Amino acid sequence: MIRKYEGNPVVKPADVKPSIGGYHVKGALNPGATECNGEILLLLRVAENCEPKKGFVRVPTYRFDAGPARPDIMEWKADDPSIQLKDTRGVVFRGQDYLSTMSHIRLARSRDGFHFTVDEHPFIYPADETEKYGCEDARVTKIGDRYYINYTAVSQDSWATKLAVTKDFRTIERLGFIFHPENKDVAIFPEKVGGLYHALHRPNNSGFGRASIWYAESPDLLHWGNHRCIVRPLNTKWEAMKIGGGAPPIKTKDGWLVIAHGKGEGSLYSIFLVLLDLEQPWKVIKRAERPILTPTEKYETQGFFANVVFSNGVVEKDGELLIYYGAADESSCVAVTRVADLLNSF
Amino acid sequence: MIRKYEGNPVVKPADVKPSIGGYHVKGALNPGATECNGEILLLLRVAENCEPKKGFVRVPTYRFDAGPARPDIMEWKADDPSIQLKDTRGVVFRGQDYLSTMSHIRLARSRDGFHFTVDEHPFIYPADETEKYGCEDARVTKIGDRYYINYTAVSQDSWATKLAVTKDFRTIERLGFIFHPENKDVAIFPEKVGGLYHALHRPNNSGFGRASIWYAESPDLLHWGNHRCIVRPLNTKWEAMKIGGGAPPIKTKDGWLVIAHGKGEGSLYSIFLVLLDLEQPWKVIKRAERPILTPTEKYETQGFFANVVFSNGVVEKDGELLIYYGAADESSCVAVTRVADLLNSF
Secondary structure, three states, X not given: OOEEOOOOOOEOHHHOOOOOOXXXXXXXXEEEEEEEOOEEEEEEEEEEEEOOOOOEEEEEEEEOOOOOOEEEEEEEEOOOOOEEEOOOOEEEEOOEEEEOOEEEEEEEEEOOOOOOEEOOOOOEOOOOHHHOOOEEEEEEEEEOOEEEEEEEEEEOOEEEEEEEEEOOOOOOEEEEEEEOOOEEEEEEOOOOEOOEEEEEEXXXXXXXXXXXXXXXXXXXXXXXXXXXXXXXXXXXXXXXXEEEEOOXXXXXXXXXXXXXXXXXXXXXXXXXXXXXXXXOOOOEEEEOOOOOEOOOOHHHHOOOOOOEEEEEEEEEEOOEEEEEEEEOOOEEEXXXXXXXXXXXXX | OOEEOOOXXXXXXXXXXXXXOOEEEEEEEEEEEEEEOOEEEEEEEEEEEEOOOOOEEEEEEEEOOOOOOEEEEEEEEOOOOOEEEOOOOEEEEXXXXXXXXXXXXXXEEEOOOOOOEEOOOOOEOOOOHHHOOEEEEEXXXXXXXXXXXXXXXXXXXXXXXXXXXXXXOOOOEEEEEEEOOOEEEEXXXXXXXXXXXXXXXXXXXXXXXXXXXXXXXXXXOOEEEEEEEEEOOOOOOOOOOEEEEOOOOEXXXXXXXXXEEEEOHHHOEEEEEEEEOOOOOOOEEEEOOOOOEOOOOHXXXXXXXXXXXXXXXXXXXXXXXXXXEEEOOOEEEEEEEOHHHHHHOO
16 A cells, blocks of 8 residues: 655755756755654755756856855857767767756755755755766665765766765765765665665666666775675566665565665666565565556656656655655655555565 | 886787686786795686587586586577577577676796796686676785785676685685676775775776776775775877776885776777875876887787787786786786886886
């Protein structure tokens, strides 16, 4: 039993104030989620492009040259011979790439988990050249009194996963890259098992197979090793292209419950479940063949990238499990269920 | 002053006994190198395919199904409708990839560093599904009385770096993946700096830039973090495609001397130098713009993959530096120089 909230989306691009004048919010998607001081917090990925200007090519960028890092607009005359238009990703100017959209992480706050107010300013945004093309898809894991936030840093060196930590969602300490390129979909377990921290991750696979869910362990959350590929895509229409982890695993009596995603035929994204052993989290106990959530609603089947549901944040509240998810790479939604229902759904 | 040994190659494919009858040695290349008990050891990458058989398609494979892992030959009638011929990499049979060549690591031994005897049997070879498509390009770092060997494990999950350790090159303990896919060209520093182990590595970059040399650190050689991209390719003909590290860095009075490789125009591989700070090895002191070794000799400009020189092993002996290198992805060679000469060459 899983129910998509009838008021979805809970955050739309129109709810988000642009970072600066001249930026336009295209997406408020793929929210990390947690609870802090009685508030449910979403860590939205906010994707922005530039308001069009006739006769000009404009792209968002970040400047790190003097003073604090800050968003800016690069603008060239459309007939400037030095610019090359690329695919939808952006333009190249004198050998330097500029993307058509730029992402940062923004907080949205709610008391009930369904009605959100979006902060006015970015929370995590590109701070240096290693994040020049954006900060994407945050996950939050609370361990003790600290919230560990991992996110995808995109740069000329490709995409990889960084870690940051906060106690209060006001200040943040950056802890550097924990998984080198090319790796995303990192989900850190909320407690140590066998004296070590654990995470799921999703390295690229440009070789003979398809990208899969990997496992790693760490003595300190900073250094990771003992990598193992633990879940590979099934030969189904739901997982034809690749799979990856989602939200931080949920501890249940039966095992670690993992909310994962599949990219299937026609690039359709859906959400499925995996159950891992409590003591040996690299061991798969059960693995669902069919998804629990697929794109069916208009806000999921139409948008910036149609036919996507993608979860990287869940919150347990009053006996219910709130599964937050990005819809159509454009908005943020919630589905309501119970852990017991998910365990029974395998 | 650097001199290619006039007796090159020091190991050719014909010097290597095939793993099993029916295998044919195509390459004895990219040697890791170290000194142990007065012997110079090369850790050759031995690449084998199958002797042709008329009317049949044959590829090397490893079996892990019963008993110890062992090499074997897959053979199908050439007109079997279930097999699909791929590019030179091999065939697909019922959805399973088989490669045309398979690599393992073999030891070669020498007293003088120039005349080698190749062991009869493989030293490191595919042990399970995570190495099903081969073990490639070993590097050896001696730390204390142990020799740490990292190598590229290739499988359906792509290519990544594993670690193993030995004291005597007779028995070996496998320590698992230290860098997840897609990563190779890992070179571990021979001592701790600032209380941590250090390594160079080379993640894939399928994004906006070109594959570059990264740095990482570890408390225990097993868990790695604080990844940083420290050397990116220059816009020269030598580094047009990508770069990567080579042999374990050499400690000198001026800094850590790194032997790296560039893949340039026309897929030509050459060898160049980088000097890193002794105390902060992620800081580049100097970086050569021109290579110290390029393919010039027939054994380098002709072969399995023409125009390649690629070093992943060096040995200091009697005041000289022996740079072992793979030539044309086919044989193993040595060039002789002195550390002081290399430091003066920047």
